[in-house]
Amino acid sequence: MSLLVDLGYDLGTTVTKVTAVAEDSTRLLDRSLPTVWQEREGHTQRRPESLLADVEDLLAQVAADLPAGSRIRSVGFTAMAEAGVLVDREGAACSPVIAWFDPRGADEAAALPADLAHDFPARTGLPVSHVASFFKLLWLREQGLDLAGLTWLGVPEYVVHRLGGRRVAELSLLGRTGLWDVHTGAPYTAALDHLGVAPDLLPEAVAAGTPAGTVRADHPVAAARGAVLTVAGHDHAVAAAATGCGSPGSALDSFGTAEAYVAAAAHVPDPDVVRDLAVAGISVYPHVVRDAVGLIGGTRTGLVLSRVQRVLGATQDPARDALDEATLRLAPGETADVRVTGYGMADREVAIHTGSEAHTPAHVWRAALDGGTARARELLGLLGDAGVPVDRLVVAGGWTRMRSVVAARRDLAPVVEVSDLDQPGTLGAARFGAWAATRDGDPGPDPRPPADWFPGARPADPIPIPQEATP
Template sequence: MTTMTSRPLLIGVDAGTSRVKAIAVDERGDVRGDAERATPWRHDGGRTELDPVALADLARVVAAEAVGVGGGTAIGVGVTGMAETGVLVDGRDRPLAPAIAWHDPRGDLDTIARELGAETFRATTGLPVTPMPSLGKLLWLRRTHPDSKAAARFYSVGEWIVRRLGGAPVAELSLASRTGLLDLAGRRPWDAATALLDWPPLLADLVVAGTPVGRVSGDGAPPSLRGAVLTVAGHDHQVAAYGVGATTDGALFDSLGTAEALVRTVRPPLAPAEVGRLVGHGMSVGWGVVAEHMCVMAGVPTGLTLGRVATLLGAATPAARDALGEQALSAPDHPILRLVEPRNGQFGLAGISDGVTPAVLWRTAVEGLVAEAARLLALVDAHAGPYRDVVVAGGWLRNPALLAAKRRQYPAMRTTALPEPGAYGAAMLAAEAAGAPLPTASGR
């Protein structure tokens, strides 16, 4: 008589801005199952927030569904997700306020600038003084939520989900680097930020992504997940880079989504003055998901801008945008037409004259966005040396004009067919924590 054994699976959960998704990966690195749900945001008068318990429960559900589709039992679970958004809790890990979206405009920036100084903040934390870093939102919560006086700890989203699944209270370095609470050079909580909040130090024990931090447990744990080793996989952009094999020394990951994320892995040290200069150029600096590595990140609104240009041109479907890209391949260069200052909120067009066809305009927009990405990468190279390997991914890479422009920018670039590199990277880090390493995407 033979006994059927359940297939061991590694689970990657990605709690993203639009979706909470999970994949189940077998020991060969093949995806066996997946599941997803919309991220449960509440929107009210320009504010965007969610119930931390509802988010953690949803992550548990999609992880269990992915295991069920995969037909096995989880031996490891890694959780990645959006950074900056997090959960303020009391000494019993009870949420004291909703989790505010990273892109929500709330934040007490005046206090940071006045008490800490913008230059000091940039050089110490690797972040700009904007509403995005968690510190500004924590200062706002301290002023507006009376219950916040009981604050004992702040979890980033991935850390919170792991904690609710049964893991230990930890702060993963790449996520802690997005809070404004971490002194990058000292790799420790920043005393000045702690003093400004007038709460106990909010960061738990600092760990590197892939560190085992417990096992799935508790009354609500699905049987297919129970006992699996848990790890906080880290910041989603970096975990996606890890998933496609682009976190080695000198590697670059170019992710072409709504925002183009340029994720550059570098060896430390980067002196505080260098960090401050990079942040002053619109970048961010932090610790990486790979031990003893740092990460410099920059963003270009590539997909957002091209989507708006497509709307102007009446190209409302992916097929219409692809057709524009195909036509742009043979469109002539226009001598004066140019894209002006692409930002997340807006962009300009200058030099519109006779001869500007939809194809010419599409070519100009693509080349302007690629030039902006190249400009930012040159600034990083000046501080950290040139990148030596590049992987490019993302939905906008399907556009013929953008693909051709990126091939000109990166003659030796690699691409990946992974549909969910963030969740896949989280599964790889779960495998590392469970002692069952998966092959890298580049090695399969």
């Protein structure tokens, strides 16, 4: 019998990754490529063709390295939100993939009419910021691009379509565009009217894990032909599902370049509460699991830490390990008057402020950790005030390899765990692919998989969290 394989892609800001998982959930192999952006005059983008080329390259690598006779059953895609492509009726790309953090759209956000600026966060669950896709689309329109007749596809939706699937818009990604009303579950007409476009700018809205067609019959990778295609959704929400944080009361601390706190609620809060959360930096949007609403607050903590590491010359061992150990001997707040700033998602710079001559590299690193922890406490406090308390926090991502970073998170919730999944995004995407490939009959009123369907619903052996020094 042939080995059935589910592939999960994570089309990330820094790395494009894929994981192959057997039908029994055994992880078979991982492959990755750096995500290469074109940077010019403060703008960051890439060609849609290069995005697709990376996906195809990794697909060929995986197929070549799978056991003989393997058949790829499904391919699921998760990705950074907000970034996407405008395509015409024939499917040709009409815009670059503009990075979510690219400042284009900031002027358009600042010029939004007062009534729309007031209504926008309450209805979309997003702040008025250049990050939302809506403002990138406004910028493209101001540059002379005629949006009539074009369709917006998020990055994974574009790839699915190019591999042979139909055009779809997955709900969690739609919820990051600024074009979706989280209360009505329909396009946000005020934004579409402001863009001067019809609702057909958006394709068919689908839940995470919905089958979106199959890999075309003439695809050069024979083992992938006929594989079910699906969009798993927003990378942070997919990682939350994979680590067992899809149920209300739990949250994932997804700690990469950006640090995202992804919580789950049983319902969408009232519009006034949604507005207040969005203005404070916590977005509300559709989750990727059944009967759940996602709330996500982001910081630039990972980016801050990486820049501070470079300044300290501690990006690699043994210097990194020495910095880690020295910082664990300092208590929170023991910074020798060093202060680090730049954690806000709208911040442009990272700054290290030294208030004395008594600091060491460990004091600087302690200050960098403390700044991120303070912002985390603020975000989790806002969630609690909105009726979404976090009783269990699971930390996952590349920064968990540093013990001082993990220790700084130990008191943020009554229960804090470190996930043993080192690639929750790709593993989650593969699991959504399996869901799409094995589902049959009537999917019911909510076709998303339930939170407890994921193998990581409770980490079997949570990684111990190291103790910090006490004052």
